Amino acid sequence: MVFSDRVSNRIQSFVGGILPYQERLQVRKAALYFVVILTCVVMMFPMYWMLVASVQPYDHIVQTPTWFPTQVIAAFQIDAYISVFADRNFERWYLNSVLVAIIAIVSSVGASTLAGYGLTRVQFRGRKNFARLILFSYMFPPILLAFPQYQIWRRLGLLNSYIGISVAHIAISLPFSMWMMWKFFQTVPIAYEEAAWMNGASQFHSFKDVAIPMAKPGMVAVAIFTFAVSWNDFTMATILLPDSSMQTLPPAVQTFVQQNYVYWGQIMAASTLMSIPPFLLVYKLQESILEGFRTGGL
Amino acid sequence: MAKTESNSGSLPDEKIQISLENLRKEFDIPSGIEVAVDGVDLDIQEGDFVTLVGPSGCGKTTTLRCIAGLETATEGTLYLEGEEAIDTSPQDRDLAMVFQRIALYPHMTARENIEYPLKLAGMSRKQRTERVDTAAEIVQIDGLLDKYPGELSGGQQQRIAISRAIVREPVAFLMDEPMSDLDAKLKREMRKELSRIHKELNATIVYVTHDQEEAMTMSDKIAVMNDGQIEQVGHPEDVYRIPNNTFVAQFIGSPEINLLDASIVDIDEDRAVVEIEDGPTLSFDIGEYLPEKASDDVKLGFRPRKVEAVADPDVAGIQTTVDLHEPLGDEVHMYLEGPQGEMRTVVPVEDEIPEGDHATILPEIPTLYLFNSSTGDRFARGHPDRTGTADVA
Numbered sequence: 001m002v003f004s005d006r007v008s009n010r011i012q013s014f015v016g017g018i019l020p021y022q023e024r025l026q027v028r029k030a031a032l033y034f035v036v037i038l039t040c041v042v043m044m045f046p047m048y049w050m051l052v053a054s055v056q057p058y059d060h061i062v063q064t065p066t067w068f069p070t071q072v073i074a075a076f077q078i079d080a081y082i083s084v085f086a087d088r089n090f091e092r093w094y095l096n097s098v099l100v101a102i103i104a105i106v107s108s109v110g111a112s113t114l115a116g117y118g119l120t121r122v123q124f125r126g127r128k129n130f131a132r133l134i135l136f137s138y139m140f141p142p143i144l145l146a147f148p149q150y151q152i153w154r155r156l157g158l159l160n161s162y163i164g165i166s167v168a169h170i171a172i173s174l175p176f177s178m179w180m181m182w183k184f185f186q187t188v189p190i191a192y193e194e195a196a197w198m199n200g201a202s203q204f205h206s207f208k209d210v211a212i213p214m215a216k217p218g219m220v221a222v223a224i225f226t227f228a229v230s231w232n233d234f235t236m237a238t239i240l241l242p243d244s245s246m247q248t249l250p251p252a253v254q255t256f257v258q259q260n261y262v263y264w265g266q267i268m269a270a271s272t273l274m275s276i277p278p279f280l281l282v283y284k285l286q287e288s289i290l291e292g293f294r295t296g297g298l
Numbered sequence: 299m300a301k302t303e304s305n306s307g308s309l310p311d312e313k314i315q316i317s318l319e320n321l322r323k324e325f326d327i328p329s330g331i332e333v334a335v336d337g338v339d340l341d342i343q344e345g346d347f348v349t350l351v352g353p354s355g356c357g358k359t360t361t362l363r364c365i366a367g368l369e370t371a372t373e374g375t376l377y378l379e380g381e382e383a384i385d386t387s388p389q390d391r392d393l394a395m396v397f398q399r400i401a402l403y404p405h406m407t408a409r410e411n412i413e414y415p416l417k418l419a420g421m422s423r424k425q426r427t428e429r430v431d432t433a434a435e436i437v438q439i440d441g442l443l444d445k446y447p448g449e450l451s452g453g454q455q456q457r458i459a460i461s462r463a464i465v466r467e468p469v470a471f472l473m474d475e476p477m478s479d480l481d482a483k484l485k486r487e488m489r490k491e492l493s494r495i496h497k498e499l500n501a502t503i504v505y506v507t508h509d510q511e512e513a514m515t516m517s518d519k520i521a522v523m524n525d526g527q528i529e530q531v532g533h534p535e536d537v538y539r540i541p542n543n544t545f546v547a548q549f550i551g552s553p554e555i556n557l558l559d560a561s562i563v564d565i566d567e568d569r570a571v572v573e574i575e576d577g578p579t580l581s582f583d584i585g586e587y588l589p590e591k592a593s594d595d596v597k598l599g600f601r602p603r604k605v606e607a608v609a610d611p612d613v614a615g616i617q618t619t620v621d622l623h624e625p626l627g628d629e630v631h632m633y634l635e636g637p638q639g640e641m642r643t644v645v646p647v648e649d650e651i652p653e654g655d656h657a658t659i660l661p662e663i664p665t666l667y668l669f670n671s672s673t674g675d676r677f678a679r680g681h682p683d684r685t686g687t688a689d690v691a
Contacts, residue, residue, distance in 0.1 A: 189399060191401040192401050192403060194366075194368050194388075195395065195403075196403075196414070197368070198368075198388055199394075200389050200415055200466075201389065201418050202389060209403075210403055213405040214403075214404065214405065216405075
């Protein structure tokens with residue numbers, strides 16, 4: 001919104017010299033709407049295209065792409081949705097992805113909250129360097145880690161397992177999550193916990209009753225971040241999950257592209273179904289981020 | 299004088315609730331060690347409202363946090379109700395604390411906040427509700443119990459923080475500048491409120507502030523701190539009337555005391571003759587003389603409210619020019635350009651002298667002090683029973 005505000009301010013000042021103040025405000029409002037709508041159209045069009053392609057016959061998609069609503073409705077069909085479930089193991093992949101994401105989120109949020117709290121509240125030697133080093137380990141590209149991980153995972157018998165792939169996702173998301181929680185706990189004044197101690201709360205109680213509720217917005221951010229890492233991961237899943245029945249959605253959908261045939265309709269149908277959980281998660285958790293800010297009564 | 303001004307001012311029939319012995323706290327800083335509290339001794343009796351007052355960085359908050367157990371003292375010890383408590387954790391000291399930043403838990407309602415200490419103590423729901431209602435009544439916040447801290451004003455939040463402290467009936471209340479974030483009017487209101495609560499509960503309160511006015515108005519006893527040490531302990535009035543040294547004299551009282559460089563011409567048990575540098579020689583009866591602390595070069599101190607200011611330049615006295623007026627309704631604060639720079643007086647509005655005019659200043663005898671100019675210690679003061687101003691020789 002900041003950018004669109006600036007654009008509409010620019011437009012307003014452009015016409016500013018000629019018009020009286022009230023009309024200038026109206027011009028500004030109209031300009032704001034224009035910019036916002038334009039942005040939305042640009043952002044939403046690919047999603048619209050995805051939805052359209054998922055309900056069109058194959059010929060329409062590859063030969064005469066249609067996007068105008070009336071034409072879309074005329075050729076409407078849900079064959080692609082049926083075939084991803086009927087011809088393929090889609091529900092299994094979906095379940096795999098959801099389970100892996102849940103394990104990754106729970107572990108990552110839990111571990112990073114504890115780590116962030118420890119790094120801010122417990123004094124030990126080399127604390128700052130340790131915290132910085134954590135972020136350093138986030139700098140490696142996943143593909144660099146994937147091959148050694150494959151070797152290790154195979155030895156440990158973790159290939160084709162939920163735990164194995166979750167651990168890989170946690171390994172990618174945890175450094176940044178820990179760093180984020182470290183930073184977040186620095187913004188939570190220790191006075192709240194001191195107040196709890198003076199009220200008779202043990203260190204554990206003050207953590208549970210005071211620090212955790214106050215760290216909720218940070219935890220939500222970590223959850224969203226971890227979900228994004230896990231849900232979108234292609235590299236790790238491709239390498240650590242060779243078995244088709246254990247695959248998560250991104251590499252599974254990749255198999256819709258075959259040597260001489262691309263199942264565009266099914267890819268789009270799968271993509272549409274894949275985008276539901278992120279949408280729900282962000283929609284749900286966004287509320288608690290805002291709630292966290294509302295109750296942050298400082 | 300029934301009240302005492304010395305550090306060991308415990309009356310035998312009163313119970314000592316908190317006692318500090320040679321408390322010392324050092325902090326490690328990059329450039330070495332910083333001594334925040336440097337050997338503090340203090341006895342606090344049951345039911346006393348004791349205020350630690352001093353400029354920022356004087357160690358008053360650190361002292362309080364050592365009592366609370368939030369800081370570990372480097373040296374020295376602490377007794378709570380007669381038992382050594384220096385190694386007791388803050389949870390087990392049975393003290394309640396009100397913080398500068400109010401520190402109400404934002405995710406709990408006012409009631410949940412107040413109830414939290416009772417919940418931790420494992421009290422039943424019914425008892426908790428009763429206790430919370432009583433505590434809320436004392437600080438007059440009955441109607442606000444279901445609100446979240448974010449929905450309340452600063453004053454209301456502070457009341458809730460106080461009721462969270464009193465709900466548990468602790469050994470003592472520790473308050474760390476609880477009013478510094480409130481506006482002036484609310485501060486005065488809360489000051490009265492706190493004094494009322496103190497009387498109602500007969501609670502022992504240790505209060506920390508940098509505001510000498512707050513310290514003077516509420517306390518039974520104030521401890522003026524500077525540089526990690528207690529400079530003087532006593533009843534607020536005594537500390538004001540008989541400051542131990544120049545620091546206390548300057549810190550307590552508003553406007554600040556006038557201090558002039560001077561030298562002793564003649565002094566004995568009864569009378570002092572003092573020559574002010576670049577000024578007149580004053581002589582006055584003294585009510586106290588401590589020769590062991592005396593020096594020839596002195597600081598002559600007198601309170602701005604206890605002076606006679608006349609416009610006539612022919613009158614003998616300290617010759618000054620009026621620099622600036624600060625009218626405050628009934629009285630006027632006058633800033634004067636004297637023989638050694640700025641001086642301050644407070645006069646009734648009808649006695650004001652216009653800005654730029656001449657003013658002759660004559661201090662009244664009972665509030666004249668002589669301080670050793672190298673140690674800062676007071677060694678003599680004007681006779682408390684004499685009226686009138688000092689004589690000009």
